[in-house]
Amino acid sequence: MLSGPSGVGKGTVRQAMMKDHHHQDLQYSVSMTTRPKRPGEVDGVDYYFRTKEEFEHEIKNGGMLEYAQYVDHYYGTPLKYVNQTLDAGKDVLLEIEVNGAMQVRSKCPDGVFIFLTPPDLQELRQRIINRGTDDMATIDKRMQKAAEEIKMMTNYDYAVVNDKVELAVDRIEKIIASEHLRVSRVIDQYTSFN
């Protein structure tokens, strides 16, 4: 699960990851939406485009891993394709908003939750204090946003700074490789006879 505050660059990092030819075992989970298809968009590639009725039918039948409403339209992750991909032995990459990520967390305890952080978040407090050139209203606003982002982060497994897209991708790749070595994920391979 790749998540993070809005504007941090989740989409850019996700696209860079999926372009990487190493990732034949990683599949991006295409989202479902009720918003109209834009020119050039392809159903099943950019989104699964569905009517409001179809989407609400999926919700009622427990078919959505997570979903949310933005500006009168539904967006969400259909459970079916996630399960199909996992059953095929591949990893699934979800790029989701923080609210969606928390819905997934409760349903997928063995999922890996990565919080993409703005590059300035870590030094923000110190920098604001030291510099003192911004007016208090600006400082307060940015500090409040930072505090919210840091609070969000505590619900995740990993924090990846998006200072440069290629560095963020490299960090995420290492997390994926490392998680595949967890005893809790491989122990069945040692104890199974199949």
Place this chain on the structure above:
Amino acid sequence: MLSGPSGVGKGTVRQAMMKDHHHQDLQYSVSMTTRPKRPGEVDGVDYYFRTKEEFEHEIKNGGMLEYAQYVDHYYGTPLKYVNQTLDAGKDVLLEIEVNGAMQVRSKCPDGVFIFLTPPDLQELRQRIINRGTDDMATIDKRMQKAAEEIKMMTNYDYAVVNDKVELAVDRIEKIIASEHLRVSRVIDQYTSFN
């Protein structure tokens, strides 16, 4: 903590890791022992060579992170140098026997415990069953050893197959990089004002 069954190649992998020039932030924790110094060995490099009385004095004063006795000699990890290295902001690599690793586990809940596995362990059961060329006594003996090794593994965070030293080193490097991105390890950097 790099550990694993005897004969798996812990020393070789550790030496290969420390030779790697990337690892300026990783320091090998030199063990303490009461066994006599061999020709060419250097105190403080290969081991801290101490008398039995000095070693037992360290044990009594809580100065050993872990220790064990093999063939009438003590071997162990002095806590002092581990803490000094961690305080300097570096990672510490410990290469220890499985009994020692379990002692460290209880003292260092935030340590990362890596179990190096023999390359044949994963396929061993299936291979033995399919092949059926070994006599039953040999099969039983190897199966019992494998069962013990798999049981040990469940006490660790990660399982790294030592099929090739350079591949094992690469996997361990990814684990170290990935663990540095854990929210639980970095959150202080975001909330601290220092």
